[in-house]
Amino acid sequence: MRDASGAGDDDGLAVGDEEGNGLMRDxxxxxxxxxxxxxxAVEAEVVLRMEGLSVYYGDFRAVRDVDLDVRRGEITAxxxxxxxxxxxxxxxxxRMNDLIPGARxxxxxxxHGIDLYGPDAHPGEVRRRIGMVFQKPNPFPKSIYDNVxxxxxxxxxxxxxxxxxxxxxxxxxxxxxxxxxxxxxxSALGLSGGQQQRLCIAxxxxxxxxxxxxxxxxxxxxxxxxxxxxxxxxEIKQSYTIVIVTHNMQQAARVSDRTAFFxxxxxxxxDRRTGVLVELDATEKIFSTPSDPRTEAYITGRFG
Amino acid sequence: MTAVASTGTAAAAASLADTASARRRAADLAFRVLLFxxxxxxxxxxxxxxxxxxxxxxxxxxxxLITNMPSARPxxxxxxxxxxxxxxxxxxxxxxxxxxxxxxxxxxxxxAPKGKWYVRLIEVNIxxxxxxxxxxxxxxxxxxxxxxxxxxxxxxxxxxxVLTIMVLPVIIISSREAIRAVxxxxxxxxxxxxxxxxxxxxxxxLPAAVPGIATGSILAVSxxxxxxxxxxxxxxxxxxxxxxxxxxxxxxxxPLLIFKYASDAKAEFHVVAAAxxxxxxxxxxxxxxxxxxxxxxxxxxxx
Numbered sequence: 001m002r003d004a005s006g007a008g009d010d011d012g013l014a015v016g017d018e019e020g021n022g023l024m025r026d027x028x029x030x031x032x033x034x035x036x037x038x039x040x041a042v043e044a045e046v047v048l049r050m051e052g053l054s055v056y057y058g059d060f061r062a063v064r065d066v067d068l069d070v071r072r073g074e075i076t077a078x079x080x081x082x083x084x085x086x087x088x089x090x091x092x093x094x095r096m097n098d099l100i101p102g103a104r105x106x107x108x109x110x111x112h113g114i115d116l117y118g119p120d121a122h123p124g125e126v127r128r129r130i131g132m133v134f135q136k137p138n139p140f141p142k143s144i145y146d147n148v149x150x151x152x153x154x155x156x157x158x159x160x161x162x163x164x165x166x167x168x169x170x171x172x173x174x175x176x177x178x179x180x181x182x183x184x185x186x187s188a189l190g191l192s193g194g195q196q197q198r199l200c201i202a203x204x205x206x207x208x209x210x211x212x213x214x215x216x217x218x219x220x221x222x223x224x225x226x227x228x229x230x231x232x233x234x235e236i237k238q239s240y241t242i243v244i245v246t247h248n249m250q251q252a253a254r255v256s257d258r259t260a261f262f263x264x265x266x267x268x269x270x271d272r273r274t275g276v277l278v279e280l281d282a283t284e285k286i287f288s289t290p291s292d293p294r295t296e297a298y299i300t301g302r303f304g
Numbered sequence: 305m306t307a308v309a310s311t312g313t314a315a316a317a318a319s320l321a322d323t324a325s326a327r328r329r330a331a332d333l334a335f336r337v338l339l340f341x342x343x344x345x346x347x348x349x350x351x352x353x354x355x356x357x358x359x360x361x362x363x364x365x366x367x368x369l370i371t372n373m374p375s376a377r378p379x380x381x382x383x384x385x386x387x388x389x390x391x392x393x394x395x396x397x398x399x400x401x402x403x404x405x406x407x408x409x410x411x412x413x414x415x416a417p418k419g420k421w422y423v424r425l426i427e428v429n430i431x432x433x434x435x436x437x438x439x440x441x442x443x444x445x446x447x448x449x450x451x452x453x454x455x456x457x458x459x460x461x462x463x464x465x466v467l468t469i470m471v472l473p474v475i476i477i478s479s480r481e482a483i484r485a486v487x488x489x490x491x492x493x494x495x496x497x498x499x500x501x502x503x504x505x506x507x508x509x510l511p512a513a514v515p516g517i518a519t520g521s522i523l524a525v526s527x528x529x530x531x532x533x534x535x536x537x538x539x540x541x542x543x544x545x546x547x548x549x550x551x552x553x554x555x556x557x558x559p560l561l562i563f564k565y566a567s568d569a570k571a572e573f574h575v576v577a578a579a580x581x582x583x584x585x586x587x588x589x590x591x592x593x594x595x596x597x598x599x600x601x602x603x604x605x606x607x
Binding site for chain 1: 419490
């Protein structure tokens with residue numbers, strides 16, 4: 001594996017095989033913006049695959065035995081009551097869980113067949129390809145321009161013209177360009193909550209990730225801002241595979257193609273709660289004729 | 305019957321509420337007066353001190369004071385060498401202690417494994433060191449830096465080294481507070497874009513923490529400017545009629561020269577001492593103003 005990929009840390013997810021190199025979309029390509037992508041599209045329907053994934057915090061098993069596929073170009077929603085582990089699962093997908101002391105996983109989690117927790121997966125490179133939008137808009141205390149340009153800059157782009165182009169493209173894609181084009185140099189903290197969240201989306205797509213993880217991206221926003229974000233998700237889902245965690249079932253029903261329902265199981269002995277995946281299916285099916293009675297109880301409001 | 309009873313309770317309740325609020329208002333007023341007195345006491349003491357020093361030093365507050373060297377004749381005595389000595393000592397210790405202190409704070413907050421026993425041991429020690437009397441640092445410096453293994457002698461270098469060790473704990477503690485106050489969501493946002501830990505610290509955490517770090521550090525440095533006890537042991541209490549010209553140069557500092565003039569038998573020297581105190585105060589105010597300016601500048605950039 002290592003030998004074939006050639007030496008060098010900058011190779012990131014140093015994969016050796018040919019299709020892996022096809023993945024090596026570096027930021028030169030990012031500037032020119034692919035619309036629909038390359039040689040891997042045919043065989044790699046599944047972008048992320050979880051097989052028997054369990055997540056632990058120290059001794060505590062937060063989620064157990066999740067089998068879940070995330071498909072390219074789709075919006076996958078993770079729903080379920082509080083504490084069911086949906087955010088935990090989401091944060092595993094780009095290794096943000098690494099930042100919590102004591103967090104570890106068991107089972108397999110692969111990205112186009114590459115083990116995300118394997119020795120060849122560098123967390124920084126994982127996160128560049130699998131971006132994240134957080135629950136509360138968290139723009140940097142910098143200008144709008146510097147917020148969007150931060151990702152490309154830390155990934156090595158210095159040229160001003162190239163940065164300008166990426167910033168404009170990203171803001172356009174996040175449907176924010178027209179609102180901020182005349183004040184790119186002013187602080188991002190002066191934007192409204194909804195604008196800040198769209199800025200965070202622009203910031204995330206500025207490094208040209210393949211997947212966007214969204215952790216309850218609208219829970220801090222009003223209905224109008226929420227619907228703008230939802231529209232935006234529909235617009236960009238052709239280019240970015242999206243996984244969204246939401247507490248809002250209507251939102252899951254509105255935006256997602258497939259929905260995964262999680263719930264909690266109480267361990268009789270320790271009285272601790274562990275999240276489990278109940279079922280994953282087409283969103284329409286989940287919300288009309290779910291196959292598991294627990295799902296039906298939840299979506300009809302009899303539980304949770 | 306019932307109607308009368310109910311109006312009775314209502315009236316009782318109303319009058320009860322009245323007395324309670326009157327009592328509360330009195331307590332409120334008393335408390336406010338007390339707080340004002342506390343403030344007034346501090347202000348009166350400070351103003352008295354300032355006025356007294358200024359009035360006494362007035363006759364010697366002129367250019368000669370800062371251009372003349374110390375002298376045995378009160379009419380010609382100045383404080384130039386002490387001003388330069390103080391600037392050298394404080395400047396060198398600031399240059400040495402800021403990177404060391406901020407670096408330590410960044411390490412402890414961002415990189416050190418949280419909760420490990422040796423990290424906690426270091427933390428407790430730093431906290432304790434911040435409370436050690438400065439004269440103890442002077443003795444340490446005398447034994448290990450001026451004499452002993454290093455043997456740097458009574459020089460700017462020795463003095464700056466001791467003051468560096470003395471202000472380090474304060475800088476570390478205040479920098480850690482500032483770094484801890486940076487919201488975790490900022491780090492998450494940066495890391496989620498593929499930034500490395502170091503890029504995150506350097507480009508997001510530190511800039512956001514600059515106002516707090518600057519305030520704490522400059523307060524620590526101004527403490528060094530007013531410090532006299534450790535330098536007493538490091539040969540600063542000498543009659544120096546030349547400006548320092550390097551780390552290995554002899555020196556004196558303002559607080560000690562003030563002490564020397566003030567304890568002189570001739571009353572004319574006391575005037576020089578008072579004038580020198582005014583100069584020292586001006587330098588301290590200038591340092592604190594710098595801290596405020598830096599803080600405002602960086603906070604404006606964030607808002």
